[in-house]
Amino acid sequence: xxxxxxxxxxxxxxxxxxxDFIRFGDEIIIHEVKKSRKLNHAHRLQVKFYIYQLRRMGxxxxxxxxxxxxxxxxxxxxxxxxxxxxxGKAIKEVRKIKVMKAPPPVKKKSYCRTCAYYNFCFI
Numbered sequence: 367x368x369x370x371x372x373x374x375x376x377x378x379x380x381x382x383x384x385x386d387f388i389r390f391g392d393e394i395i396i397h398e399v400k401k402s403r404k405l406n407h408a409h410r411l412q413v414k415f416y417i418y419q420l421r422r423m424g425x426x427x428x429x430x431x432x433x434x435x436x437x438x439x440x441x442x443x444x445x446x447x448x449x450x451x452x453x454g455k456a457i458k459e460v461r462k463i464k465v466m467k468a469p470p471p472v473k474k475k476s477y478c479r480t481c482a483y484y485n486f487c488f489i
Contacts, residue, residue: 394420396430403434405477410443417445418453 389395396416413430420427432441463469470483472487481487 393426395426396420397433398430399433401416401434401436401437403439405435406432406441412451413443414445415453416483417443418450421445 378416389397396413398409398413403409409432413432417427417430418421428444430443432443474488478487
């Protein structure tokens with residue numbers, strides 16, 4: 367188990383968003399721990415969305431850190447203006463899907479078996 371000394375582990379500040387751990391100071395820094403760098407782009411989008419949510423709540427958060435303990439790497443992630451626009455568009459698309467009579471067809475990917483949301487898509 368990594369990061370055993372962290373006091374604020376698996377924190378849920380925003381409904382539905384559970385951070386692996388956070389650090390407090392002048393601002394909140396979100397930390398996410400991932401097993402592999404294989405889905406790095408998705409990991410970056412995930413933490414950018416978390417930052418976006420916290421900012422919308424008026425919480426001072428600019429940065430997230432993604433930890434890859436097996437690779438002994440970490441990556442700092444910041445949310446910029448372009449990201450905020452992209453997230454806003456994605457939220458609009460999700461809202462459109464929510465009101466559809468039937469969801470769009472599922473596109474099964476190679477990593478679906480191990481995804482935390484597998485049941486959401488396939489069961």
